[in-house]
Amino acid sequence: MIIGIDDTDSRSGMCTTYLCAVLVDELEQGGYGTLSIPRLVRLNPCIPFKTRGNGAVSFAIRIAAGREREVKELVKARVQELAELHDEETNPGVVFIDEAAVHAISKGVSGEEKGAMQKLKNFYESAVRDVLSIEAAYSLSSELNIDCFGLKNKRGLIGALAAASFLVVQQADPSRYDFTYELMVYREQERWGTPRVIDEASVWHADEATYPSTWDTVDWANKKLVLAPHSPCPVLFGIRGCRVDALYHAYKLIRAEPAEREMLFITNQGTDVHLIAGVQGRLQDYHSYVLDGSVDSMPRTIEGGHVVFALSLSDWASDRIECIAYEPTKGFRDHIRKLRKGDEVTVYGSFKRGTINLEKIAVRQLNVEVRKNPRCEHCGKRMESAGRGQGYRCKRCKTYRADKEVVIVARELEEGLYEVPPVARRHIAKPLIRMCMDGEIDHLHPSR
Ligand code: ATP
Numbered sequence: 001m002i003i004g005i006d007d008t009d010s011r012s013g014m015c016t017t018y019l020c021a022v023l024v025d026e027l028e029q030g031g032y033g034t035l036s037i038p039r040l041v042r043l044n045p046c047i048p049f050k051t052r053g054n055g056a057v058s059f060a061i062r063i064a065a066g067r068e069r070e071v072k073e074l075v076k077a078r079v080q081e082l083a084e085l086h087d088e089e090t091n092p093g094v095v096f097i098d099e100a101a102v103h104a105i106s107k108g109v110s111g112e113e114k115g116a117m118q119k120l121k122n123f124y125e126s127a128v129r130d131v132l133s134i135e136a137a138y139s140l141s142s143e144l145n146i147d148c149f150g151l152k153n154k155r156g157l158i159g160a161l162a163a164a165s166f167l168v169v170q171q172a173d174p175s176r177y178d179f180t181y182e183l184m185v186y187r188e189q190e191r192w193g194t195p196r197v198i199d200e201a202s203v204w205h206a207d208e209a210t211y212p213s214t215w216d217t218v219d220w221a222n223k224k225l226v227l228a229p230h231s232p233c234p235v236l237f238g239i240r241g242c243r244v245d246a247l248y249h250a251y252k253l254i255r256a257e258p259a260e261r262e263m264l265f266i267t268n269q270g271t272d273v274h275l276i277a278g279v280q281g282r283l284q285d286y287h288s289y290v291l292d293g294s295v296d297s298m299p300r301t302i303e304g305g306h307v308v309f310a311l312s313l314s315d316w317a318s319d320r321i322e323c324i325a326y327e328p329t330k331g332f333r334d335h336i337r338k339l340r341k342g343d344e345v346t347v348y349g350s351f352k353r354g355t356i357n358l359e360k361i362a363v364r365q366l367n368v369e370v371r372k373n374p375r376c377e378h379c380g381k382r383m384e385s386a387g388r389g390q391g392y393r394c395k396r397c398k399t400y401r402a403d404k405e406v407v408i409v410a411r412e413l414e415e416g417l418y419e420v421p422p423v424a425r426r427h428i429a430k431p432l433i434r435m436c437m438d439g440e441i442d443h444l445h446p447s448r
Helices: 016-029 068-082 099-107 111-129 134-143 156-172 200-210 244-253 332-337 432-438
Strands: 002-006 033-035 039-042 055-063 093-097 147-150 180-187 235-241 259-267 275-277 287-295 307-313 320-325 344-352 355-365 369-372 392-394 399-401 405-408 416-419
Touching: 002 016, 002 068, 002 156, 016 033, 016 055, 016 068, 016 180, 016 259, 039 111, 039 156, 055 068, 055 156, 068 093, 068 147, 093 099, 093 156, 099 111, 099 156, 111 134, 111 156, 134 147, 134 156, 147 156, 180 244, 200 244, 235 244, 244 259, 287 355, 307 332, 320 332, 320 344, 332 355, 332 416, 416 432
Parallel strands: 039 259, 275 287, 320 355
Antiparallel strands: 002 055, 002 093, 033 055, 039 055, 093 147, 180 235, 180 259, 287 307, 287 344, 307 320, 344 355, 355 416, 369 405, 392 399
16 A cells, blocks of 8 residues: 655644654554655645645555554544644645555556556646646546545645655656655654754764765855754754665764654655756746746846846747845855856746746856947047947047947856755755766756
């Protein structure tokens, strides 16, 4: 059976990954069956209903004969008990895809069954990139005989079905989606809501010993730890990376308050799966894009320290949008400030009300040409315009030139791909260090 869960936490407590860890441990220790490594999927990062990182979880359990009902009851009971139901914005959802349905979806040979896998894949991808309705989750669940359990308005069914879909697709085709790992470490209950005790020096040491197989544990440029949340949730810290042994090695090196438990997740974090490239048609709010264009205004710093510039899009002759690097992106803004009109760039980020919130930017071609009034060949001074479309003249020397002069200027910015630093990175965004390790593209400028 595959079980997906979402929307159990609030800003004042709980975390759906913790609920998942409690269930996985309890099911394993109670001999209910054999469990998979759980999945933590990050869904559309622009969704207004999210508490923090729009995460949802799933796991697979090969249930011991005759215990299916018990497993479902236990999951429902834990959700009811641990979810922050008093919070208006907490609307839990759970899906159960039983063995028969998983088999039909995964191993099916008929067109209809293959279609089922495709529908789950589409649902997961839409949950990451689009905005879905609860009805869409109900409708697919009833079509594929997926058992649902929800509380209050049950919005969590969207994330629960998306997380379960990710697991079904990944089990059928492990290479289908890029993935990484996160080792989550949880606090003892009596400490929830109190300041976290983590020895800073040991974290820097753990990072030094395991980077770049682990990343986003610390932010070097901003001298900050980024492995621990600041909310009163049960998470002590999480170590992200691409190698399980490196995650555990880092964990061993970190000195901190005693942990209640830890749980390893396979996750879509750090993969950029939310980005829509090659979009046709109009840009939609709450979607994240990769867009080519040319810088259409000099970048300017506005109130609050945010840096904005206009971009004219390559694929839409008439469209001009704004791009913004918010103040929390810190040093990333220095690269943005060095852009000039005419630079060819590719921007990566989420779109809302005509503005892209920058996560990355590729400077594809710098504009090194500046057009200036020509110099007079006699006196060397810059000539004046002789009137619209009538060239340039030097009144004193009576010289004339038809066109402006093209001057080649030096640029402080280098071409290549730039990213926001770890302090400002979305969970789902791919750090450039991962691209460096994959040997993906030249001219990368990782924030570290
Ligand atoms: P945390 O990261 O701490 O677990 P969260 O940020 O995941 O919290 P949730 O409490 O899970 O926030 O709330 C997100 C809600 O948005 C859930 O109900 C989920 O089902 C729903 N949701 C997720 N993705 C989409 C989507 N693409 N369209 C519509 N609703 C979505």
